[in-house]
Amino acid sequence: MSLVKALVAAALVAGLPALAQQKPEAKPPEPGREALAIPYEKYTLPNGMEVILSVDRKLPVVAVNVWYHVGAYDEQPGRTGFAHLFEHMMFQGSAHVPDDVHIGLMEQAGATDLNGSTTFDRTNYYQTVPSNYLETALWLESDRMGFLLDALSQKKLDTQREVVKNERRQDVETAPYGEAHEKAWQALFPAPHPYFGNIIGSMKDLDAATLDDVKSFFRTWYAPSNATLAIVGDFDVPSTKALVEKYFGTLPSGPKPKRPDVAPVKHTQEKVIRHDERVATLPLLSMSWLTAPYLKPGDATADVLATALGTGKASRLYRRLVLEKQLAQSVDATQQSLGAQSVFSIDVVARPGVSTDQIKTEVDAILDEVRKDSVTPEEIQRVRTRFDTRMLSGLQAVGGSGGKADVLQNYNHFVGEPNFVAQDLARYQDVTPEKVKQFARDVLRPDARVTLHAVPPSKQEAK
Numbered sequence: 001m002s003l004v005k006a007l008v009a010a011a012l013v014a015g016l017p018a019l020a021q022q023k024p025e026a027k028p029p030e031p032g033r034e035a036l037a038i039p040y041e042k043y044t045l046p047n048g049m050e051v052i053l054s055v056d057r058k059l060p061v062v063a064v065n066v067w068y069h070v071g072a073y074d075e076q077p078g079r080t081g082f083a084h085l086f087e088h089m090m091f092q093g094s095a096h097v098p099d100d101v102h103i104g105l106m107e108q109a110g111a112t113d114l115n116g117s118t119t120f121d122r123t124n125y126y127q128t129v130p131s132n133y134l135e136t137a138l139w140l141e142s143d144r145m146g147f148l149l150d151a152l153s154q155k156k157l158d159t160q161r162e163v164v165k166n167e168r169r170q171d172v173e174t175a176p177y178g179e180a181h182e183k184a185w186q187a188l189f190p191a192p193h194p195y196f197g198n199i200i201g202s203m204k205d206l207d208a209a210t211l212d213d214v215k216s217f218f219r220t221w222y223a224p225s226n227a228t229l230a231i232v233g234d235f236d237v238p239s240t241k242a243l244v245e246k247y248f249g250t251l252p253s254g255p256k257p258k259r260p261d262v263a264p265v266k267h268t269q270e271k272v273i274r275h276d277e278r279v280a281t282l283p284l285l286s287m288s289w290l291t292a293p294y295l296k297p298g299d300a301t302a303d304v305l306a307t308a309l310g311t312g313k314a315s316r317l318y319r320r321l322v323l324e325k326q327l328a329q330s331v332d333a334t335q336q337s338l339g340a341q342s343v344f345s346i347d348v349v350a351r352p353g354v355s356t357d358q359i360k361t362e363v364d365a366i367l368d369e370v371r372k373d374s375v376t377p378e379e380i381q382r383v384r385t386r387f388d389t390r391m392l393s394g395l396q397a398v399g400g401s402g403g404k405a406d407v408l409q410n411y412n413h414f415v416g417e418p419n420f421v422a423q424d425l426a427r428y429q430d431v432t433p434e435k436v437k438q439f440a441r442d443v444l445r446p447d448a449r450v451t452l453h454a455v456p457p458s459k460q461e462a463k
Contacts, residue, residue, distance in 0.1 A: 036391070036421045040408060041237070047253035048225030051244055052408050052418055054232040056398050062233035063113070063399025064137040065126040066145070067409045069228070070221035072120045072201075073194040073340065074259060079209065081164065081201015082217045084118040088160040089214070090125060091116070095147030099156075102140055109133040113400035118199055121339045122413060126406065128399030131234045135243055142247035145227065149218060154211050161206055168200045176280035180273075180454035187271045187450045188288055188343060194260055195340065224253040228412060232405040233398040264341055265290055267448045277454040280349075282329055285356040286452040287363065288345040289444055294337035295414055300427035301439045302335040302344050305370065307386065308379040308436075309333040310346065316366055316375075317348065327354045327362060339414070344444065356453040367444060374437035384428045391425060 040054040071083050093099035106114050106127055114127040129137045172178040182198055189195040197205075229248065231240060267290065277284065292298035310317050310333025321328035329349040336343045348359050397403035411420035 036395075036425065038395070038404060038408060038419050038421065040418050042412070042418060045224065045245070045249050047249065047251055048223075048256060049248055049251075049253070050228040050412070051241075051248075052228065052230040052232075052405075052412060053235075053237060053240065054230070054404065054408060055235065055237065056232055056404065057234045059398075060131045060234050061112075061128050061398060062131050062134045062137075062231060062235050063126065063128045063397075063403060063405040064134070064141060065230040065232070065399065065405035065409055066124060066141050067228045067230075067413060068123045068222055069121075069226050069259075069413060070257075071118060071122050072197055072199045074121075074221060074257075075194065075197065075201075075217075077192050077197075078205055079213060079217075080197035080205040081199075082209065082214060083123050083221075084200050085160060085164055085206070085209070085214065086218065086222070087116045087118045087123055087125075088163060089152065089156065090144050090148060092156050092160065093151050094144045095150035096143050097140060097151075099151070102144070105136065105140065109136055111137070113397075113403070115401070117401065120195055120199060124406070124409065126399055126401075128233070128397075128403075134231070134235055134240065138243050138247045141229070142251065145222060145224065145248070146251040148222070149215055152211070152215065152218075157209070157211055157214060161209065164200060165203060165206055168198075168203065168206075171200065172198065174279060177277060177284050177286075177454050178279065180275040180277055180284065180452055181286065183273050183275060184286055184288055184450050184452040185343075187273060188267075188290060189265055189341075193265060194262060195338070220257050223257075224248060224251050225256040228409060230405040230409050230412075230418075232403075232408065262340060267450070270447050271450045273450065273452045275452060275454045277456050280454070281456055282352065283350040283354070283356045283359075283456065284347065284452070284454040285350065285359040285363065286345060286347045286454070287360075288343055288450045288452075289448055291335065291342040291344045291443055293339055293342055295424070295427075298439060298443070299335070299337055299342060301431050301435050302342065302443070303337070303387070304380055304383045304428060304431045305375065305436050305439060306333040306335040306344060307383045308375045309366070309370075311386070314382075316370075317346070317363070320366055321348060321359070321362055325362065327351060327359060356455060360451070360453075364446070367440060370440040371437060371444075374433035374440075377433060380428075380431055380433065380436070384425075387428055388425060391421060395421070 038054055040052055042052050044050050075082055091102045103114060109129055111127045111129045116125040127137055172182055186196050291302045309315055310331050317331040317333060321331055327350065329351050332347045334345055346363060348363060350356060350359050394402040395404050395407065399405050407421060408418040412418040
C-alpha cells in the first residue's frame, strides 16, 4: 500500500466536525457543465454506516470505496502512526479471510485501482472490480471492518510495524529534504497540535505501540458508525442494497467517535530553520504559511496564487528563477488544503553555487510584486481551466484515487453533500486579482511564515 506523503497536496483530506456539520443542497451545474453533476443516492444503515450509490453504465465495472473518518489528526501524543499502520493491517487477513490473501483474491477477480491511503484526516480503501464480482468486494470489505481484530496477532503487528518503519526511512529519513521538511512542518504545527506528527508516525511511537493500543484504536475509529461506503458503476440498485444490508447491516456499532476540537495556530513572528541537509546535494529554500481550511473562504484564492506562482513554465517563479536568472533547478508552489488549517508553501531548489539567501531575496521580490499588483486576469483564467480539466478528467473513471467514487466521498465528508463538484469549481470563478492581492498582503506575511534553509554541509552559507 502506498503512503500518501504528508506534504503532498491533499485534495481528498477529511474535514473536521465544524465542516461536516454544513450540509448545503446540491445545485444544478450551469449550462454546458452538466458533466459535473453526479447522480447519487445516499442513505444510512441502522448501525450508522453511510452508503452512497451512483450508477454509471459506461463500462461493466463497479468501484467499491470505503472511507473511515480517521487519520493522523485523531491520534494521541505518543501514539502516532496508528491510522497509517492500519492501512497495512487491513490487508493482512480477518476472521473469515486467510492471512495475506485479500489482495490476491481481488486480483484474481480482475480488480484494478486496488489500494488504500492515509491522510491527516481520513483513511480509505478502494478497488474497481468487474460488475459480477461486486459481492466479493463487499464481503472482503465487510469482513475486515467487522472481524479484523479476530485475526490480529502480535506477529502481524510486529511485521507491519517493521514495514512502516522502513517506509519512514525511505520517505523521511533517507529522502532528499525529508527530515528538513518534517522540521518545517512541525514548526508550523507545534505539539500538541494533532498535525504535528508525521502521518507515518515517529520511530519512537511505532516501537512503543502495543497490541492492546492498536486494538483500542481500531475499536474506536473503525466502526460502521464512522465509515462511509460508496459504490459507483454498473450495478443493479435493489440487489446491491440487499448485499449491503447482508454484509454491513449486521455489523454491530457504537456511537460515532468525537474528533478533537483544536484551536487554530497563529504565527506572528518568522521562524527560520537552517538544516544541514545530508541526502540532497543542492540547497533548498522552503517558505510555508498557515491558510484557510479546505473549502473555506480564502482556500480557492490560495490555490489560484500557488498555481500562478509555481505550476508550469509560464509560472512566475519558474520564469524568474529558472529561465531568466538561472538561479534555481526547480520551483514549486502549493496550497495543501486540510481540514483544520491548510498550508501554502513555496519550494525552490537552488542551482550549484547559488545560496538559499539569494533565492529568498528573489522570492520575496516576486511576492512583493503580487502584494502590489496582484496577478493578471489571464493567469487566473489559466488556473480555472486547469482545475476544470483536472476534475473532468478524474470523473471519467468510476474508481481509483480521484475517480467518481472518491470525489463523492470527499465532498460527503467535508460538507455532507456528495454532489458538490459544481460548487467547488464555482469558487474559482469568484477569485479576482484584488482577492489574490489581498491574500498575499494579509496571509503571506513575512512575519507569519516558517522559512527553511536546507543546505548540504559542503555548501554551508555564511550566517
